[in-house]
Structure formats: C-alpha cells, structure tokens
Amino acid sequence: MSSTATHHVSEEAIYHKAEWHAHHHHEHNGHDHQDTFFSKYIFSQDHKMIAKQFLVTGIFWAIIGGLMSALFRIQLGYPDEHFGFLSSLLGHWAPDGKIDPQYYLALVTMHGTIMVFFVLTGGLSGTFSNFLIPLQVGARDMASPALNMLSYWMFVLSSVVMFSSYFVSSGPASAGWTVYPPLSALPEAVKGSGTGQGLWLISIALFIVSALLGGLNYVATILNMRTKGMTMTRLPLTIWSFLLTAILGILSFPVLLSCALLLIFDRSLGTSFYLNEIYINGHAMVEQTGGSSILFQHLFWFLGHPEVYIVILPAMGLVSEVLAVSARKPIFGYKAMIGSMLAIGGLSFIVWAHHMFVSGMNPFVGSIFVVLTLIIAVPSAVKVFNWIATIWRGSIRFTPQSLFAIGFVSLFISGGLTGLFLGNSTVDIELTKTYFVVAHFHIVMGVAAFFGLFAGVYHWYPKMFGRYMNNTLGYIHFFVTFIGSYLIFWPMHYQGMAGLPRWYYTHSSYETFGHMGELSKFISTVAVIVFLMQVFFIINFFYSMYKGRKVTEQNPWEATTLEWTTPIEAPHGNWEGDIPEVHRWPYDYSKENGEGFITQTTPMKPGEVQLHH
Amino acid sequence: MTTIIIVGIIVLLISIVFQVAKTSEMVSTLKGAAQSRKDSNNILGILLLVFMPVFLIGCIWSAMHFHKDFLPESASVHGDWIDSVFNTTLIVTGLVFFLTQIALFWFAFRYREQEGKKALYYPENNKLEMWWTIIPAIFMTVLVVTGLFYWYKITAPAPKDAMVIEVTGKQFNWIARYPGKDGKLGHKNFTLINDNNVEGLDWNDEATKDDIIPTELHLVVGKPTKVIVNSRDVMHNFDLPHFRVKIDAVPGIPTTFCFTPKYTTEEMRVRVGNPKFNFELACAQICGQSHYAMKMAVVVQTQAEFDAWIKDQKPYYETAMPAPAVAEAAPAAEEKKNEAKKEEKK
Ligand code: HEM
Ligand SMILES: [Cu+2]
Ligand SMILES: [Cu+2]
Numbered sequence: 001m002s003s004t005a006t007h008h009v010s011e012e013a014i015y016h017k018a019e020w021h022a023h024h025h026h027e028h029n030g031h032d033h034q035d036t037f038f039s040k041y042i043f044s045q046d047h048k049m050i051a052k053q054f055l056v057t058g059i060f061w062a063i064i065g066g067l068m069s070a071l072f073r074i075q076l077g078y079p080d081e082h083f084g085f086l087s088s089l090l091g092h093w094a095p096d097g098k099i100d101p102q103y104y105l106a107l108v109t110m111h112g113t114i115m116v117f118f119v120l121t122g123g124l125s126g127t128f129s130n131f132l133i134p135l136q137v138g139a140r141d142m143a144s145p146a147l148n149m150l151s152y153w154m155f156v157l158s159s160v161v162m163f164s165s166y167f168v169s170s171g172p173a174s175a176g177w178t179v180y181p182p183l184s185a186l187p188e189a190v191k192g193s194g195t196g197q198g199l200w201l202i203s204i205a206l207f208i209v210s211a212l213l214g215g216l217n218y219v220a221t222i223l224n225m226r227t228k229g230m231t232m233t234r235l236p237l238t239i240w241s242f243l244l245t246a247i248l249g250i251l252s253f254p255v256l257l258s259c260a261l262l263l264i265f266d267r268s269l270g271t272s273f274y275l276n277e278i279y280i281n282g283h284a285m286v287e288q289t290g291g292s293s294i295l296f297q298h299l300f301w302f303l304g305h306p307e308v309y310i311v312i313l314p315a316m317g318l319v320s321e322v323l324a325v326s327a328r329k330p331i332f333g334y335k336a337m338i339g340s341m342l343a344i345g346g347l348s349f350i351v352w353a354h355h356m357f358v359s360g361m362n363p364f365v366g367s368i369f370v371v372l373t374l375i376i377a378v379p380s381a382v383k384v385f386n387w388i389a390t391i392w393r394g395s396i397r398f399t400p401q402s403l404f405a406i407g408f409v410s411l412f413i414s415g416g417l418t419g420l421f422l423g424n425s426t427v428d429i430e431l432t433k434t435y436f437v438v439a440h441f442h443i444v445m446g447v448a449a450f451f452g453l454f455a456g457v458y459h460w461y462p463k464m465f466g467r468y469m470n471n472t473l474g475y476i477h478f479f480v481t482f483i484g485s486y487l488i489f490w491p492m493h494y495q496g497m498a499g500l501p502r503w504y505y506t507h508s509s510y511e512t513f514g515h516m517g518e519l520s521k522f523i524s525t526v527a528v529i530v531f532l533m534q535v536f537f538i539i540n541f542f543y544s545m546y547k548g549r550k551v552t553e554q555n556p557w558e559a560t561t562l563e564w565t566t567p568i569e570a571p572h573g574n575w576e577g578d579i580p581e582v583h584r585w586p587y588d589y590s591k592e593n594g595e596g597f598i599t600q601t602t603p604m605k606p607g608e609v610q611l612h613h
Numbered sequence: 614m615t616t617i618i619i620v621g622i623i624v625l626l627i628s629i630v631f632q633v634a635k636t637s638e639m640v641s642t643l644k645g646a647a648q649s650r651k652d653s654n655n656i657l658g659i660l661l662l663v664f665m666p667v668f669l670i671g672c673i674w675s676a677m678h679f680h681k682d683f684l685p686e687s688a689s690v691h692g693d694w695i696d697s698v699f700n701t702t703l704i705v706t707g708l709v710f711f712l713t714q715i716a717l718f719w720f721a722f723r724y725r726e727q728e729g730k731k732a733l734y735y736p737e738n739n740k741l742e743m744w745w746t747i748i749p750a751i752f753m754t755v756l757v758v759t760g761l762f763y764w765y766k767i768t769a770p771a772p773k774d775a776m777v778i779e780v781t782g783k784q785f786n787w788i789a790r791y792p793g794k795d796g797k798l799g800h801k802n803f804t805l806i807n808d809n810n811v812e813g814l815d816w817n818d819e820a821t822k823d824d825i826i827p828t829e830l831h832l833v834v835g836k837p838t839k840v841i842v843n844s845r846d847v848m849h850n851f852d853l854p855h856f857r858v859k860i861d862a863v864p865g866i867p868t869t870f871c872f873t874p875k876y877t878t879e880e881m882r883v884r885v886g887n888p889k890f891n892f893e894l895a896c897a898q899i900c901g902q903s904h905y906a907m908k909m910a911v912v913v914q915t916q917a918e919f920d921a922w923i924k925d926q927k928p929y930y931e932t933a934m935p936a937p938a939v940a941e942a943a944p945a946a947e948e949k950k951n952e953a954k955k956e957e958k959k
Contacts, residue, residue, distance in 0.1 A: 085616065102902045176899045182864060183847040183900060189784065190901040194689040224659070276865025277803040280784075280846045284804045293848055295865055327724070330736040332639055358850070359861045360842075360868030363768035367761050374753040381749040382742065384713060389741075391720045395732040397650060398725065399658035406661065406721050413713050417706040420753075424760035426698045426767065430684075430857045471641070472634035475657065494679040499854030503899035509906060512854050512893050515682055535627055551643065554683065587736065594731030 003564035023225035027526035045145035045571040051131035052464060055457070057159060058123020059541070063534075064163075065114035070531045072107040072522035075099045077524020079506040079517075093171065101505045105174035106192045108162050108503060110166075112177025113200065117207055118162070119248055120311040120449045122155050125249075127241040128456050129218045131464065135563035136236050136581065138227025140573045143220035147213050154210035158203045165199035173200035176503060178300060181274040181293050185266050188197050198267065201260050208253045208260075215246035215253075227562070233338075234600065236586040237331060238560050241317025242337050244345045245310050251349070254308040259299035266291070294359055301352035308445050309348045312412075313341060316383065316450020319405040322455045323387055325559045326402035327394030328597070330587035333386040340379035340386075347376040350606075357425040366425050380416050384409060387492075395590070398556075400474025407482045408448050416445025418493065436496025439489050449487040454478075457541070461505055466569050467548030473540040477533070484530035491519050560599045561586050584610065624661030651728070658725035665718035669711060672742040685885045688913070689891065692857035692871040701759055705752050748776065771839035771871035779841040780830070780894075781812055782862035784873065785903035787894055788812055789830045793823030793928055798841075803865075806845065809933045825930040830894055830911045832874045833919045839871045850898035855881075859897055859904055874913045881913070 044050060071090075074083065075098070082097030093103035130148065134141050165172040174192025175184035179200065187194035222235075222243045230609045235243075262273040272288035274296045279285070324331040331337060341502060353361065353369040387409045396402060418440040421427045431437065454477075461469050500513040508514045555564040562582070566574050580601040588598035641649030686694050725733075771777075779790040779798050788811055792798045799821025805813035816823040832838055842851045844862035851870070852859050860870040882890045896907035915921065 037655060101905070105899065105904075180848055180898075186847070189847050270803075278846055278864050279803050279806040282805055284813075288806055289865065292866060294866060298838070328726070328732040330734065332735065333737050333742050335737070336742050360858045360863065360866065364763060366768070367764060370761060371757055374757050376755055378749050379710075382746055385745045386742075388713060388716050388720060389735075391717075391724060393733040393735065394720075394724045395726045395730060396654075396658075396721060397722055398654050400648070401655065403661075406717065409717055410714060412711060413717070417710055420706055420756060421699065421702050424698060424702060424756055426695055426760045426764045428704060429767070429859050430695050430699070430854075430917070432693075432859060433852070446946050470634050471653070472637045473631070476630065476634070477654075479660065483664070486768060489673065490672070491679070494675070494682065497683040499684050499852075499895075501850075501852060501895060501897040506905055510893055510895060510908060511889075511891055511897070519679070520684075532623065536630065539627075549638065563733040589734070590732035591734045594733060 011608045018397065021142045034585070042150060044448040045141070045149050047130045047134050047142050047148060048464070048570065048572075048574075050148055051127050053122060054126030054130060054155070055464075057155065058119050058127060061114050061118040061123060061159065063538070065111050065119055066531045066534065068105065068107045068111040068114070070528050072104055072111070072172065072333055073524040073527045075104055075505065078319050079508060079519040079525075102174055102191050103237055105176070105190065105503065106172045106196070109176050109179075109192065110162075110172050112175070112211060113162070113204075116177060116307065116311065117204065118159060120445070120453070121211065121249075121307070123209070123447060124453045124456075125242070125245055125310065125314045126152070126155065126214060126467065127453075128238070128460075129214065129246065131460060132238050132563065133218055133221050133242055134225070135570075135574060136229055136239050136461075136561050137222060137225060138562050139221055139225035140575075140579070142217045143225060144217055148217050151210045151213035151217065154206055154213065158206035161199050161206060162203040165196045165203070168195040168199070170196055171192040178304070179263070179444050180300075181263055181266065181296050182278055182280075185275060187281055198264075199293055201264050201267075204260055205257060208257045209366055211249050211253050218242055218246040219250070222395040227579045230513070230591035230600075233335070234582055234585045236317075237320040237337055237341075238314075238317040239333070240341060241313045241320075243311045244341050246343055248306045248310050248313070248348065252310075254422060256303035256307075259296060259303065262299075262358055263296065270357075278405055294356075294361075297356050297359060298353070301355045302349075306348045306353040308441070309344060311445055311449045312452075313345070315408065315449045315456075316341070317350065318452045318456040318459075319408045320387070320390075320406040321411075321561070322401045322459050323390050324587050324589060325459070325557050326341065326399060327391045328589045329390055329397045330589055330591075331386070331396040331512075332389035332392075333382075334587060335388055336382055336586065340382045343379040344376060347372060347379075351423075354423055354425075354428070357428045359385060364523060370423060370425050374420065377416065377420060377423070384413055384416070395594075400456065400469070400471060401455045401516055402520045403475065403478040404458065404481075407478065408455065410452040410482075411443050411448040411451060411485070414490075415440055415442075419444065431496055433501055434496035435492040435500045435502060438502055439492035439496060442489045442492070443485070447481075447489065450481075454481075454537070460563075461541075461544070462551045463563055463566075463570070465545050465548070466551050467544050468542050468551060468556075469544045469546060469548060471489040473536050477536045479541070480533045480536070481530060484533070487526045488523050488530065491523055495519060555599075558597050560588055560597050565599065565601055643667070645853075650726070654725050654727075658722045661718050662722035665715060669714060685881075687855070687857050688874060688876050688881055689856035689858065690875055691763070691767045692767065692855075692872075693873075695857045698756075698760050698763055702756055703754060709752075723759055740908065769871075771869070772837050775839040775871060776833060776835040777839050777841065778830070778832075779843065780851055780862075781843040781845055782851065782896060782900070783811070783845040784847065784901050784906070785896075785907045786895075787830075787849075787851075787907060787909040788826060788845075789909070790929075791825040791923065791926070792820075792825070793825050795820055799824050803845065812929075814929065814933070816934070822930045823928045825926045826925065827911075827926050830909055831919055831922055832911065832913045833916050834874050834877045834880075834913050836916065837871060837873045839869055842868045842870065847900050848898050849896045849900050852895040852897035853892070854895065855892050861898060877913045877915060877918075 036208060083099050086094040086099060087097050093100050129470045172192055173196045174190050183189050184193050184197050224240055265271040265363055266274050272291040274293045275291045277289055304597040320331050320337060331492040351369060351373045354373045359365050422431055422437060458469055458474055495516045498516050500516055508517055551568050554568055565580050569575060582600045583603045584600055586600050589600055646679045687696055777792060781788045790798060790812060797820040800818040801813045802815050803813050805815060842862045844864045849862040850859055851862055856872055858870055858872050860868050876894060880935050882888050892911035894909040894911050896904055
C-alpha cells in the first residue's frame with residue numbers, strides 16, 4: 001500500500017475513519033495524482049514531514065547559534081590574541097583578527113535569540129508536537145494540516161528575515177536577547193539597533209504568528225481528535241506537556257507581540273511608550289518623553305518567563321516518556337506529574353517580575369514575586385523526585401536516549417537549585433546580571449532542553465526515518481556533551497560569585513573580577529571543543545538517514561504507545577486500517593511478573609486493576 | 614599553515630571515531646541485539662556510576678579552589694545579610710543537590726538491566742508523594758521568610774541623616790553628583806544637557822551652583838548613604854560588587870538604593886591582604902559598545918577624610934560656566950551662604 005492514494009483525500013475525510021478507509025481502498029474520484037517532490041518534501045501537509053522540516057531547520061539554527069557562541073567565547077577566553085580566521089569569517093567586524101566590541105554584542109544577542117526561539121521553541125516544540133501529537137493520540141493528522149504547514153512556512157519566513165539581518169551593513173541586533181529599550185530603540189546607541197533590530201522585531205513577530213498557528217492546532221488536535229478510548233488520563237505525558245506548552249504559548253506570545261509592536265512604533269513612528277528624557281548623540285529627544293522602559297520589561301517578561309517553560313515542558317514530557325520506556329517501569333506518579341505540570345504552567349504566569357528585582361520596583365511587589373517564585377520550585381522538585389522514583393527498581397536499558405534523559409534530570413536538578421538563590425530577591429541583588437544567572441539558565445534551560453531534544457531524536461528516529469542512529473556515536477555524543485556542559489557552565493557560578501557581569505566584551509580592566517580570566521580561558525576552550533564534538537550528532541543524524549541500520553520491528557523499543565502500532569514507514573494518515581482503539585494508560589511496563597509490556601491497544605483482562613480511566 | 618594542520622588533525626580524528634563507531638555497530642549486529650545490549654549496558658552503567666563521584670567531588674573541590682577568587686567579605690552592612698541568606702540557601706540546596714544526584718546515578722547503575730533481575734511495577738505512592746511535596750514546601754518557607762525579613766530591611770526608606778549622592782549613567786561612564794554645602798541637589802533637566810553641562814543642571818536653581826561632580830565616588834564609612842540613580846540615555850545598572858549593591862539606572866525614572874559602608878578602603882586593604890585593593894563601580898546592564906568599560910573608582914573614607922576631600926572639590930558650576938558668568942553669580946552664592954549661616958546660628 002502506498003501513500004499515494006491518501007494524498008488527495010479531502011481534509012474532512014481525514015477525521016472519519018471509515019471514509020479514510022474507503023479512500024484508501026478505492027481509487028475513486030479520478031483526480032488521483034502522484035506525490036511530487038514539492039508536495040511530499042516541501043509543501044507537505046503530513047504532520048510527520050512537517051515535524052522533520054522543523055527538526056532540520058532547528059538543527060540548522062542550532063549550528064548557527066552554536067557557532068556564534070564559539071566565536072564570542074574565543075573573544076572572552078583569549079581577549080589579547082588575534083585570530084586570522086575571524087577576519088576571514090567576519091570581515092570588517094573583526095579587523096586584524098579581533099572581534100569588534102559592538103559585533104561581540106551582536107553575536108551574544110543573536111546567539112540568545114536563535115537558541116531560545118528558533119532552536120528550543122521552534123525546533124523542539126515544533127518537531128515533537130507535530131510528530132507525536134497525532135501519532136500518540138491516535139489521529140490521522142493535525143486538526144488543520146493546512147494551518148500546520150503555514151505554521152512551518154511562517155517559521156521559515158521568520159528565519160529568513162532573522163538570517164538576513166547578518167548581512168545588513170550596521171550588523172544584526174545587539175541589545176541582548178531581551179532587547180530592552182532605549183538601547184534597542186535608538187540606532188545612535190548601538191549600531192545593531194538600526195536595520196538589524198528592525199529585522200529582529202519583524203522576524204519575532206512572524207515567529208509569534210507561527211507559534212500561534214502551531215499552538216492552536218496542537219490544542220485542537222489533542223482536545224478533539226483523540227481516538228476511541230483515549231481519555232485525557234490515558235494520554236502519554238509527552239502529550240500533556242505539549243498541550244500545556246501550547247496553551248502557555250497561546251496566552252503569552254500575544255503579549256510579546258504587543259511588546260514588540262510598541263517598540264516598532266517607538267522606533268519608527270515617533271511614539272514614546274518606552275522612551276523618556278533621553279539625551280543621545282548630542283541632542284535631547286524632546287519629542288519622545290513620558291514613556292517607561294520598565295513597562296517594556298514587564299511586557300517582555302510576561303512572555304519571557306512562560307517562554308522558559310515553553311522550552312522546558314516539552315523536554316520534560318519527552319524525558320518522562322523515554323525514562324519509562326527505558327526503565328521498563330511506569331512513570332512514577334503519573335497524576336502528580338500532570339498536576340505539577342499544571343501548577344508550573346499556571347504559576348509561570350505570575351512570577352515574571354523576578355527578573356526585575358533590581359529595577360527599582362516597590363519592595364512589597366517584589367516580595368510577592370519572591371513568594372510565588374519559590375512556590376514554583378515545589379512542583380519542580382516533585383517532578384525530579386518522580387523521575388528518580390521511576391528509575392528506582394527499574395530494569396534500565398541504556399540507549400543514547402536514556403542517557404540523555406538521565407542527563408536531563410541531573411542538569412535540571414543542578415540548574416533548578418540555583419534558581420532558589422536568584423528567586424530570593426535579597427540574594428538576587430548580589431547575583432543578578434552576573435554570570436551566576438548565565439550559569440543558572442544555561443544549565444536548567446539551555447543544556448537541559450537540548451538534552452530533552454537529543455533524547456527525543458534518538459528515541460523517535462526509527463519512527464521518523466525507518467532507520468536507527470549509530471549507538472556508539474550516540475554514547476560518545478552523550479558523554480562528551482554531558483561532561484563538557486558541566487565543565488563549561490558550572491564554573492560560571494564562580495565567575496558570578498566574583499561579581500563578573502554578563503554582556504562584557506572583556507573583564508580584564510577590572511580589579512574586582514579581572515582575575516577570572518584564566519577560568520574564562522578554560523571555559524572557552526571546552527566550549528569550542530564541545531561545539532565541534534556536536535559533529536558526531538550531525539554526522540550520525542544525516543548519515544543514518546541513508547545508511548543507518550534498517551528498522552525491522554514495528555516496535556523497536558517495546559513501548560506501549562500508539563505511534564508504534566503504525567507501519568514502520570507510516571503513510572500520510574498514519575494507520576493503514578482503522579485507527580486502533582485504546583484500552584488502558586500508556587505505562588503498563590513490567591506489569592505481569594515484572595516483565596513485558598502491555599500496549600495501550602490491548603484490552604483489559606477480566607479482573608485486571610485499572611489505574612487510570 | 615598551523616591552521617591547516619589543526620583542521621587536518623581534527624578531521625582525521627573525527628573520521629577515525631566515525632569508522633570505529635561504524636565497525637562497532639556492525640559487530641553488535643553480528644552479536645545480536647540481546648547480547649550486545651547486555652555488554653554495553655554494563656559498561657554504560659559503570660560509566661555513569663564513575664561519573665557521579667567525579668562530578669560531586671569536582672564540585673566541592675572547585676568551590677574550594679575558587680573560593681579565594683569570590684568577592685571578599687561584604688564591605689557594607691546589608692551585604693552581610695545577603696551573604697547569610699546566600700549561605701542558608703547554599704546549605705539547603707547543597708543537601709538536596711547531593712542527595713538527588715547520588716540517588717539518580719546510583720539508581721541508574723544499580724537498576725540497569727541485568728539477567729534475572731526484574732523491574733517492579735510501582736506506579737504510585739500517594740503518601741510518599743505527599744511527603745516530598747510538603748518537605749520542599751517547608752524548606753521554601755524557611756528560605757522565603759529569611760529572605761524577605763532582610764529584603765524589607767534592605768529596601769526600607771533611607772534614614773533622615775543619610776548622605777545623599779546622585780549617580781547618573783551615560784554611554785559610557787558614570788557621573789556622580791554631591792549636593793555641596795547647601796546639602797541640596799539642585800534641579801536638573803535633560804533638555805539642558807550639553808558638553809559643558811553633562812547633567813543638564815538648571816542654573817536658575819541656586820541649589821545647583823554648589824553641586825559637585827567629582828571623578829571618583831567617595832563614601833563615608835559607617836554613614837548610611839542613599840544613592841539616587843539616573844540614566845541620561847539607555848538603561849545602565851549601578852553595580853558595586855563589594856557592597857552587594859545593584860540597582861537599575863533608568864532614563865526618566867530615578868531609582869534609589871540605601872547602604873552603609875562598613876570599612877574604609879584602607880581597612881579593606883588590610884582585610885583582604887592586598888595593599889593595592891580598590892573598590893570599583895561597574896555597569897551591569899548591557900548598554901552598548903563600551904558597556905564593559907563603564908568603570909568608576911570608589912573610595913571609602915572616614916568622615917574627617919571625606920570632609921577634607923570634598924572641601925577641595927570645585928563646584929561644577931565653576932567648571933561649566935565661562936569665567937565672567939561665575940564672577941557674576943558668585944555674590945549670589947555668597948549671600949546664600951551667609952543666609953545659611955544665620956539660620957544655623959538661630
Ligand atoms: C526552580 C525554579 C526556578 C527558579 C526559582 C528560577 C528563578 C529565576 C530567577 C529569579 C531568575 C532571574 C535572575 C536574574 O536575572 O537576576 C531566573 C532567570 C532565568 N531563568 Fe530561572 N528559575 C527556575 C527555573 C527555571 C527553569 C526551569 C528555566 C527554564 C527552563 C529557567 C530559565 C531561566 C532563564 C532563561 C533566565 C534568564 C533570563 C535572562 O535574564 O536572560 N529557570 N530564574
Ligand atoms: Cu523567570
Ligand atoms: Cu552602562
């Protein structure tokens with residue numbers, strides 16, 4: 001059976017099993033056509049293909065974002081040296097082999113933006129929400145395959161705009177990924193705030209459109225298109241995490257859009273939402289007064305904080321699933337896992353001002369945010385304990401994905417705990433805006449979310465491409481990245497405790513933290529090595545697509561979830577016959593005598609105890 | 614040339630690893646999935662087990678090793694409070710950190726798949742989950758209460774006798790302003806800013822005329838000091854690391870921070886054992902090209918030393934205005950001084 005016949009099926013038909021079935025077996029209507037290269041690989045409406053498109057685009061951006069960090073780490077680690085290749089790469093932005101200070105800021109800004117939005121939101125959530133939602137809830141495709149395709153193409157458009165900003169003469173945005181005005185509003189303040197920042201804002205606006213189209217689709221699909229028997233409490237935790245991620249995005253991205261729009265107005269229409277009493281470049285901006293750049297911070301972080309959970313929740317879902325499959329044990333405390341995700345999701349909307357403790361805010365307001373911030377640590381802790389309890393007395397099969405999942409838990413613990421220093425406003429006075437914050441969010445969000453992404457790729461690669469990735473390369477990739485990431489980010493806590501502020505081109509001119517130079521050199525060296533070592537993943541990923549060992553079993557990891565009931569090369573529409581019915585929750589591992597696994601499609605035995613309905 | 618060699622070596626290494634990986638994959642296919650998983654499972658479990666102590670000991674070792682490089686003991690009164698909350702948090706989180714990391718890696722090793730060992734079907738335990746919700750909640754309460762107790766003390770309104778200094782950030786340096794003899798900071802307006810009047814002081818306001826704009830920030834030991842922080846252009850952040858002070862400098866919206874220096878520069882030099890030690894003011898909010906160089910020297914003195922220093926400082930008015938204007942304005946200032954004296958006598 002080929003996927004040709006399914007392709008011209010009208011959208012409505014996709015929802016109805018019987019009709020889908022009929023379409024499949026009778027070549028009717030006469031307007032049957034072949035998949036062209038374009039309809040199959042480019043303008044595909046198959047959620048599985050769209051997922052792969054998101055993944056490959058995400059990998060592209062990860063390479064660019066990683067390269068940026070390697071470049072600015074060279075500056076930080078070796079501030080007194082000159083490197084010829086920097087000049088050849090960056091041209092007039094690195095005269096005589098040293099990065100220009102403004103371009104340094106541009107690199108840092110673009111690195112942050114790319115990693116947070118394009119890789120860990122677009123790449124991570126885009127890939128796995130698209131790939132797994134229809135497959136795991138038992139649907140033919142997304143609620144709206146067309147909008148889904150549009151969501152991807154908006155992402156591409158947004159990517160093109162962002163990428164083009166590298167080539168404008170004043171350079172890309174350089175006001176930091178948080179683009180606080182007035183710096184981001186005034187081309188006189190930093191070159192990157194010219195055309196580069198304009199493109200940044202347009203790109204982010206397009207990105208938001210993409211995220212909203214995707215998010216609405218995910219929610220609609222999860223709520224409306226579950227197969228028979230797939231109650232909400234029988235959903236794998238992956239799906240729960242994607243659902244909450246999508247809801248967070250739908251509620252918070254519009255605020256970022258308005259935040260960005262007002263900045264666009266201030267920049268080009270002469271309004272002053274964020275501007276007040278500014279004297280720059282020899283003149284006072286008398287026309288634009290009365291605004292508040294603090295307002296921008298509130299709007300930005302109202303998205304910004306949920307955004308960090310938009311990044312981490314899908315990773316949590318993927319890790320939960322991979323841990324259960326690998327440990328051959330049900331995820332411990334399924335309902336508590338859902339509950340804690342709900343709590344985290346809800347609370348994430350009311351903690352944003354912990355990014356602004358030193359903005360001069362009313363101390364009472366600050367204290368409310370301290371309380372709420374530390375409350376959010378409780379559900380986070382519950383999740384950690386539950387993951388650990390999941391592997392306790394399991395029978396763990398070490399695969400690259402299970403290693404990355406275990407690594408994720410370790411990183412999430414390390415990075416989450418430093419949040420307790422920062423969430424306490426008193427301590428935050430000392431640590432805010434230093435490398436301690438950089439260490440915190442890279443470990444808890446950056447690296448951890450990458451680990452979730454890697455775990456997901458290694459685990460679902462056979463489903464995506466019908467081939468396996470190379471395990472040995474996967475193991476090497478894991479250990480190098482895991483150890484390397486700790487070596488890079490752990491010492492940054494120490495730099496922060498020495499008072500070293502973020503965004504510094506060099507810190508040698510200060511007595512206070514100038515002596516941290518040696519440590520910077522160490523960090524930079526490891527960072528460049530770890531960046532280069534990612535080549536093992538890249539090679540493995542693309543090589544295995546064509547040359548990897550072929551998948552011969554339908555369910556290679558012996559998992560219980562629905563995606564493994566589809567054919568090895570699942571067609572558009574996913575199942576060739578009817579969509580299977582679900583009879584139980586997804587975590588019946590080792591239920592019988594501590595062995596085996598029972599797929600969700602297996603009916604309950606008479607007298608069998610059912611945990612969730 | 615060296616670049617080519619380095620690139621060559623890297624490419625060579627990568628392709629060797631790749632070939633090895635390819636071969637080992639082939640070998641494991643020959644061995645059969647079950648056997649090869651058994652072999653690799655043991656090795657990987659042991660690697661994780663070995664990682665754990667190396668990691669944890671590395672954390673302790675590195676913290677001890679770099680301890681000398683951290684900020685020295687706080688040079689302000691409230692900084693000690695911050696440090697104490699930091700330490701409490703460190704103890705609580707440190708405990709959790711070691712327990713959970715040890716459990717994670719130990720369980721990973723201990724419960725790796727082995728022949729004859731089975732997994733336990735153990736989907737939930739409500740009691741256990743309740744406890745590990747309640748216990749973190751208690752810890753959080755302790756942290757919140759200690760933290761906020763000091764937060765309110767730190768952010769309390771400045772005492773009446775506090776010394777007031779205004780500090781304004783601009784690309785790319787700080788401008789400090791002292792009120793001068795009248796104890797008042799004169800009025801300023803950003804539209805009046807020019808090269809000769811960096812803060813836009815309004816000379817129509819008499820209070821501006823004795824304001825002093827020195828090139829260093831001088832503080833008095835033991836004296837509560839209220840800094841009013843401003844910005845002239847983009848956002849900056851007033852950062853005194855040794856005093857544990859940070860506050861945003863926002864254009865158009867003044868912010869304040871009140872703190873009390875504990876040691877003079879001289880005393881601090883003795884305490885840290887470095888005769889060349891100096892306090893520094895930095896900028897902690899990205900503000901453009903030379904953000905990394907927005908440095909100002911900070912000196913803490915006794916009241917007597919400070920008084921002597923400030924007496925030597927010329928009012929900014931004198932440097933800002935061409936000589937005749939100063940001469941014209943001088944009598945007015947003189948009059949004001951006399952008035953002030955009279956009031957004092959009363
Ligand atoms: C255990 C709970 C956590 C607490 C209490 C916490 C607390 C904080 C606080 C207070 C800050 C602001 C620090 C500052 O700028 O001074 C911060 C920064 C940050 N946190 Fe967390 N955090 C937690 C977990 C997370 C998680 C799970 C993520 C992401 C997945 C995350 C991502 C970030 C990011 C990205 C920043 C820095 C943003 C920036 O300034 O560029 N945090 N965190
Ligand atoms: Cu936050
Ligand atoms: Cu600055």
